Amino acid sequence: MSDDRAAAYIALCADLEAEHRSLAGVLASATVDFDADTPAEGWTIRDQLSHLAGFDEAATTSLSDPDAFRAELARRIAEGDDPIEGYRRRGRAGSASSVIAWWADANRALLDAAAEADPRHRVPWYGPDMSVMSSITARVMETWAHGVDIRDALGVGPEATRRLRHVCHIGVGARPFAYAIREMAVPDEPVDVVLDSPDGTTWSWGPGGAADVISGSALGFALLATQRRHADDTDVTATGDAAREWLGILQAFAGPPGTGRAPLP
Numbered sequence: 001m002s003d004d005r006a007a008a009y010i011a012l013c014a015d016l017e018a019e020h021r022s023l024a025g026v027l028a029s030a031t032v033d034f035d036a037d038t039p040a041e042g043w044t045i046r047d048q049l050s051h052l053a054g055f056d057e058a059a060t061t062s063l064s065d066p067d068a069f070r071a072e073l074a075r076r077i078a079e080g081d082d083p084i085e086g087y088r089r090r091g092r093a094g095s096a097s098s099v100i101a102w103w104a105d106a107n108r109a110l111l112d113a114a115a116e117a118d119p120r121h122r123v124p125w126y127g128p129d130m131s132v133m134s135s136i137t138a139r140v141m142e143t144w145a146h147g148v149d150i151r152d153a154l155g156v157g158p159e160a161t162r163r164l165r166h167v168c169h170i171g172v173g174a175r176p177f178a179y180a181i182r183e184m185a186v187p188d189e190p191v192d193v194v195l196d197s198p199d200g201t202t203w204s205w206g207p208g209g210a211a212d213v214i215s216g217s218a219l220g221f222a223l224l225a226t227q228r229r230h231a232d233d234t235d236v237t238a239t240g241d242a243a244r245e246w247l248g249i250l251q252a253f254a255g256p257p258g259t260g261r262a263p264l265p
Helices: 003-029 045-064 066-079 083-093 096-116 132-154 164-173 175-180 218-225 241-249
Strands: 122-125 127-131 191-196 202-205 212-217 237-239
Touching: 003 096, 003 132, 045 066, 045 083, 045 096, 045 122, 045 132, 066 122, 083 096, 096 132, 122 132, 127 132, 132 164, 164 191, 164 202, 164 218, 175 241, 191 218, 191 241, 212 218, 212 241, 237 241
Parallel strands: 191 212
Antiparallel strands: 122 127, 191 202, 212 237
């Protein structure tokens, strides 16, 4: 593994730790009703944290014992055991402090497992296998996205840091998946994505010079890619039919298309 790749992986793991720490700090500094609703219909703050804890645990198993993960996945499929609902039930059965401790312990275990893993290795997940590096990137995205819901419930705005690059990168890379999950054909036209980063620099993906362009802030794109905001409530714009179509189905997460969010009042 090259020195640059190793350094990028170390930085990625540090970003996951920082994302967890940031959200934990918000929870520690606010008066929190853990059973309060979040903007995600049917999800409380407790549910959001249980989701993060459970899938951090699953990611740890995927990295450290892939065969055990595959066996558990096969069992879930055979029994119709939805992990999302299972983690929600577990979180609702315990105290708020136990959920916080579960999430903290699960994140720490994941970081420890990631430190021992080769980022190039492919590991199983609830869909196609992915590289270890992609797995950790996905955990950054999930922590930030569910953190947005929690922050919204607490009246705290979403945080915009350089860590958003991971969220945006997944959103861009998931373009083929966004079409495939809807049984749509990906247009032949390339699309450039050009975003203003939180530090004032420009992040870009695509061939450069494409006629179709998605542009705006990295925060706006990340909110759309994770379906945490309606397009009307961001500064993201699309030029060209292919760009507009993609922006309308943009998603950075696995699974079926979400319902999105209504415009803010």
